Amino acid sequence: MSNLSTAPGGDRVASGRSPLVVCTKMTVSVGSGGTRTTPLRGLDLEVGTGEVVAVRGPSGSGKSTLLGVLSGDLEPDSGQVTVGGASPPEARRDPGVGFVYQDFRLVEFLTALENVAMALEILGHRSTEAVERSRAELSLLGVEDIADRLPGEMSGGQQQRVAIARTVACEPALILADEPTAALDRTTAGHVVDTFLEAARRHGSAVVLATHDPLVSAVAETVLDLQDGHLVNDLVAMHGSGR
Numbered sequence: 001m002s003n004l005s006t007a008p009g010g011d012r013v014a015s016g017r018s019p020l021v022v023c024t025k026m027t028v029s030v031g032s033g034g035t036r037t038t039p040l041r042g043l044d045l046e047v048g049t050g051e052v053v054a055v056r057g058p059s060g061s062g063k064s065t066l067l068g069v070l071s072g073d074l075e076p077d078s079g080q081v082t083v084g085g086a087s088p089p090e091a092r093r094d095p096g097v098g099f100v101y102q103d104f105r106l107v108e109f110l111t112a113l114e115n116v117a118m119a120l121e122i123l124g125h126r127s128t129e130a131v132e133r134s135r136a137e138l139s140l141l142g143v144e145d146i147a148d149r150l151p152g153e154m155s156g157g158q159q160q161r162v163a164i165a166r167t168v169a170c171e172p173a174l175i176l177a178d179e180p181t182a183a184l185d186r187t188t189a190g191h192v193v194d195t196f197l198e199a200a201r202r203h204g205s206a207v208v209l210a211t212h213d214p215l216v217s218a219v220a221e222t223v224l225d226l227q228d229g230h231l232v233n234d235l236v237a238m239h240g241s242g243r
């Protein structure tokens, strides 16, 4: 577990290993006109290289909004956010940010294998190597048997695992996943969680998981709760009692 300390704003920051993600006094609004709302208000966060963080919070507390800012899909109103010293849009390319979206976002006209291989080819991997690596990643997630199926021919849980394989295969410096076990039975959810832990251990990826799933919080190194637009330390996780 990383050392935890409290930032001036009261949010949790990690110390003791090199920070990859740094958010300082970050305020983020979404929507427009009468539906505009500000889920994140002056939030501070650090996530270290190789750290696996679970972000919890009630529905509507801003978990997806936080991931959206870290991925560069959303811009903060104010405050700072960097990933590997770069702005999130720049960081997508270098040092690399992978996002497992809640709705998976697989390319509908590509098979499972092609979805994963295409992502690797975009990063510059040769076709044969990309296919080999994609098969290995699908196999690790237990979906090698559906490698030739299109997303429309897969269950939600299978699509979720293909989306995870696509992200993890690319070995990004930062992995973001929104409810990555939501569509899965408990055994499969366990394999998925192991995949994220392995990505952190083997490649040093920082992993931020937005989740309601106690299984995910139980294995994450750090558990944070979103409350009133801020991140609050989970005291049980801080004191290491069995997580």
Ligand SMILES: Nc1ncnc2c1ncn2[C@@H]1O[C@H](COP(=O)(O)OP(=O)(O)OP(=O)(O)O)[C@@H](O)[C@H]1O
Residues within 6 Å of the ligand: 030, 031, 032, 035, 036, 037, 039, 057, 058, 059, 060, 061, 062, 063, 064, 065, 066, 210
């Ligand atoms: N495009 C949008 N327009 C208006 N309001 C939005 C928009 N996106 C999110 N919101 C609002 O922002 C708040 C935070 O939403 P967000 O999706 O980040 O929460 P969440 O914690 O991820 O929820 P869930 O657990 O249900 O996925 C909610 O009140 C939500 O209604």
